[in-house]
Amino acid sequence: MDIDVFAAAHAREWKRLDDLVRRRRSLRGEEIDELVDLYQRVSTHLSVVRSSGQDPALVGRLSTQVARARSAVTGAHAPAWRDAAGFFTRVFPAVLYRLRWWWIGVSAGTVLLSTAVAVWMVTNPDVMHAVGTPEEMARYVEHDFANYYVENPAGSFAAQVWTNNAWVSAQAIIFGVAFGLPTLYVLAMNGVNLGFAAGMMIGHGRGEQFFGLILPHGLLEMTAVFVAGGVGLKLGWTIIAPGDRTRMRALGEEARAALAVVLGLVVVLFVSGLIEGFVTGWVHTTWLRIGIGVLAEALFLAYVFTVGRRAHQEGETGDIEDAPAAVPVG
Structure with a gap:
């Protein structure tokens, strides 16, 4: 897989996901659905990039993006005690x-x-x-x-x-x-x-x-x-x-x-x-x-x-x- 071609093909989706996450408190109904859909898609993109092992920097960037989107989708992070457990x-x-x-x-x-x-x-x-x-x-x-x-x-x-x-x-x-x-x-x-x-x-x-x-x-x-x-x-x-x-x-x-x-x-x-x-x-x-x-x-x-x-x-x-x-x- 050509990682540069893959990144260029999905750059618009990644940018759109960032935009929705930033505005998560003021999203309309259809935008919330779009956020969930993009979160699932970018999660798949992260798995693909990670399995290729070609670009650790891109893996880090997408990992952060997916984590932020997950927080926006679920609404709240688990309590600290649950993380420790x-x-x-x-x-x-x-x-x-x-x-x-x-x-x-x-x-x-x-x-x-x-x-x-x-x-x-x-x-x-x-x-x-x-x-x-x-x-x-x-x-x-x-x-x-x-x-x-x-x-x-x-x-x-x-x-x-x-x-x-x-x-x-x-x-x-x-x-x-x-x-x-x-x-x-x-x-x-x-x-x-x-x-x-x-x-x-x-x-x-x-x-x-x-x-x-x-x-x-x-x-x-x-x-x-x-x-x-x-x-x-x-x-x-x-x-x-x-x-x-x-x-x-x-x-x-x-x-x-x-x-x-x-x-x-x-x-x-x-x-x-x-x-x-x-x-x-x-x-x-x-x-x-x-x-x-x-x-x-x-x-x-x-x-x-x-x-x-x-x-x-x-x-x-x-x-x-x-x-x-x-x-x-x-």
Whole structure:
């Protein structure tokens, strides 16, 4: 299809639709019918142009025009709470489910790396000694590690870790546009740091304390980071191998889905931050602390593999351009 010829052939209809939308409050009966008819026609034009993948700018222009016309035809936009509900019951879980193998793979790889680093430290005393002096190591395992969770007020500490983890996750996703290489670095550094902490604690006979303090918030927190890493790597791979889509179209679709993940993970990390701030250092019964963490992780996975699976099977891709909240501005 020659996109320029197509645009020239329908330019008059698009202009007329714009005119009717601008005057929507003063339309006569026959003009209202015309508005509805043109809205349906231009929606079809948008589908044709989008499927051709030839002109992203025209797709954006027609998407905005169709959204404005939809608002004029329906008379009012859905309440904000309904948009939020649609995002968390369809868009966010659908993209998590669609990209599940990416973040499951990242999870497995990072855990293996952390385990390898911890085993290396525990089985090689020279490595342990190279990390710090005996006094520094003793202070870390006997005081600093556990004190980290209680040295600040719970509320401010929860906000601090929430902000930090959200930033790490955002980096893991954003860096995907550089072919995923910086994303791999972020994931590797997190895995190595976790492995060092585990190795130091286990090597000094504090393994039970380590897992008792890490698991309550760490299960959900690290899953969120793994999700971000998987989405970032998928974004990078899309640039390398866009498939049967044009590279720009593929990148645009995956970037919009990645943005949905960023927004959704803010809430997930808020929950893990609350657990880290108010549970990890303050609930003194180990089984209860870990049980809260396991429950949070189980609910998240159930959310992905039930709500997300259903939304994905119904055709939801996680592309926020097609979400209910995609409405005109101005």
